[in-house]
Amino acid sequence: MTIDSQSLEAGHICLSIVAVIILYAVLLIVFVTYSLFFLLYSHVPGPRLCKLSRHWVTFFDLRRQRPEKVAEWLVKYRLIIHVALVEVSIADSFAMRDIYSSSRRHEKSHYFDHFMTHNERSISADIEDRMRGWVVAVLDRIERQLACTESIDIFPLFSHFTWENFTSLLWNNARFNLPPVYKLGKLIGMVFTRFRNTQRISGAASDLNIPLNHSLLRRLHELEYVDGKTLSSDYITCGVLDNLHAAQATVTVSLTYVLYYLSRNAEWQDRSMEEIDGLPKEVDGFPSFATINAAPILEACIRKAYRLNLGSSGRAERAISFGKKYAGVFLPENIIVSASTIAFHYNATVFPSPSMFDPNRWLETSPEQLRTQGMMFIPFGYAARFCLGKAFATLEIKPPVAALYLRYSTHVDESTGMTTKESMRQAGTQDVLLKRFKMRHSFRKAYLDDRESTS
Numbered sequence: 001m002t003i004d005s006q007s008l009e010a011g012h013i014c015l016s017i018v019a020v021i022i023l024y025a026v027l028l029i030v031f032v033t034y035s036l037f038f039l040l041y042s043h044v045p046g047p048r049l050c051k052l053s054r055h056w057v058t059f060f061d062l063r064r065q066r067p068e069k070v071a072e073w074l075v076k077y078r079l080i081i082h083v084a085l086v087e088v089s090i091a092d093s094f095a096m097r098d099i100y101s102s103s104r105r106h107e108k109s110h111y112f113d114h115f116m117t118h119n120e121r122s123i124s125a126d127i128e129d130r131m132r133g134w135v136v137a138v139l140d141r142i143e144r145q146l147a148c149t150e151s152i153d154i155f156p157l158f159s160h161f162t163w164e165n166f167t168s169l170l171w172n173n174a175r176f177n178l179p180p181v182y183k184l185g186k187l188i189g190m191v192f193t194r195f196r197n198t199q200r201i202s203g204a205a206s207d208l209n210i211p212l213n214h215s216l217l218r219r220l221h222e223l224e225y226v227d228g229k230t231l232s233s234d235y236i237t238c239g240v241l242d243n244l245h246a247a248q249a250t251v252t253v254s255l256t257y258v259l260y261y262l263s264r265n266a267e268w269q270d271r272s273m274e275e276i277d278g279l280p281k282e283v284d285g286f287p288s289f290a291t292i293n294a295a296p297i298l299e300a301c302i303r304k305a306y307r308l309n310l311g312s313s314g315r316a317e318r319a320i321s322f323g324k325k326y327a328g329v330f331l332p333e334n335i336i337v338s339a340s341t342i343a344f345h346y347n348a349t350v351f352p353s354p355s356m357f358d359p360n361r362w363l364e365t366s367p368e369q370l371r372t373q374g375m376m377f378i379p380f381g382y383a384a385r386f387c388l389g390k391a392f393a394t395l396e397i398k399p400p401v402a403a404l405y406l407r408y409s410t411h412v413d414e415s416t417g418m419t420t421k422e423s424m425r426q427a428g429t430q431d432v433l434l435k436r437f438k439m440r441h442s443f444r445k446a447y448l449d450d451r452e453s454t455s
């Protein structure tokens with residue numbers, strides 16, 4: 001090959017490369033222009049990168065910062081913003097009430113397919129006495145731990161408590177019926193196969209040692225439609241697993257934060273203690289659930305904790321079935337919408353100094369302000385697909401908190417350096433667990449001792 005033909009060939013290669021680069025540049029310009037200005041939803045405000053690629057929000061997903069980031073964008077841009085190609089997030093209460101209302105019937109988005117099991121999507125008694133037994137068991141455990149140490153790591157304790165509660169509700173006794181589930185918890189994704197699930201669940205359902213009215217699972221198996229058909233085993237299994245996911249982390253996280261805020265706010269801890277102490281007691285020494293549930297100070301403190309830290313991720317996505325204008329922004333059919341719980345709960349107009357723990361907001365407030373706050377307060381979702389487990393969650397949260405403060409006062413153990421702002425930061429987009437589970441509370445018997453010495 002001569003030098004001329006070699007340089008000619010090199011020239012061709014260069015030209016081809018330049019042509020490819022130009023082609024890509026043109027395609028990129030067309031793509032960017034089309035995405036930013038001509039798509040059906042390009043008028044929705046929001047970060048430009050979110051309009052170009054769904055990976056920008058995924059980047060925050062991977063860093064476990066999605067809920068905070070979306071709330072931040074909502075403050076920066078508007079009440080309705082673009083977060084990914086066909087996804088928007090909202091912080092407008094009228095839009096939220098309309099989109100989530102029962103009459104609209106907007107379907108949950110494909111995001112919820114993540115929680116499918118056995119190829120099914122889930123929809124998702126007298127239990128007070130049993131709950132009191134579990135509360136006593138937790139107190140006993142605290143008592144035993146306090147015999148050896150001054151401080152207790154409360155998060156794993158609550159995590160076991162909520163797991164036990166919910167598996168008990170389903171199977172009556174998880175330890176007895178499902179010991180392998182305990183052991184294989186960490187490997188669940190890999191080894192929990194259809195066959196094993198079905199086998200265990202039908203085994204638990206047919207266990208005649210469990211009274212019918214103590215097993216939701218058996219009730220589900222025995223349920224019949226008017227035409228005599230029963231629910232499929234896959235459908236029941238999926239519902240069971242979905243509820244386990246929904247029931248455990250949410251309550252554990254909520255319990256942990258309720259105690260955290262009460263431990264950090266001595267005044268509110270004292271007021272709650274005084275209130276609980278003044279409630280009439282049953283024979284076991286604890287107030288009834290009805291009286292605990294009606295105690296306004298405890299309720300206000302718990303609400304405050306729910307507002308400041310989410311129990312659930314807030315990815316309550318809906319695929320809207322028809323286009324409509326909300327807060328001046330038209331949202332076309334099929335776009336995915338979710339309300340940002342953080343943006344609602346930290347709305348500074350409705351909750352001035354939103355990061356402050358101030359239960360008075362729910363106690364010494366005008367009816368009008370209470371109504372406005374209520375409209376922005378959505379820890380358990382809203383309307384059509386409102387949390388099915390709220391009543392059970394309340395039963396799991398209020399009695400143990402009341403029982404604890406009847407016996408102990410608490411404070412955050414600063415000495416170990418384990419509880420820091422960072423360790424208490426919630427991270428995640430499917431769950432909202434603390435980043436590190438290292439919160440410690442010190443349970444001191446001071447209050448009990450005081451009472452004993454004065455009695």
Ligand code: HEM
Nearest residue numbers: 124246247250251254311312316380381385387388389393
């Ligand atoms: C403090 C604890 C809890 C919080 C903060 C919480 C929060 C939520 C939220 C925000 C939703 C709505 C999701 C959406 O709109 O897409 C929801 C739905 C749901 N929750 Fe909870 N939850 C809690 C405890 C529980 C418990 C203990 C159970 C089970 C016993 C449970 C079962 C469910 C189910 C089955 C749904 C789906 C309802 C549906 O799709 O129609 N949750 N929860």
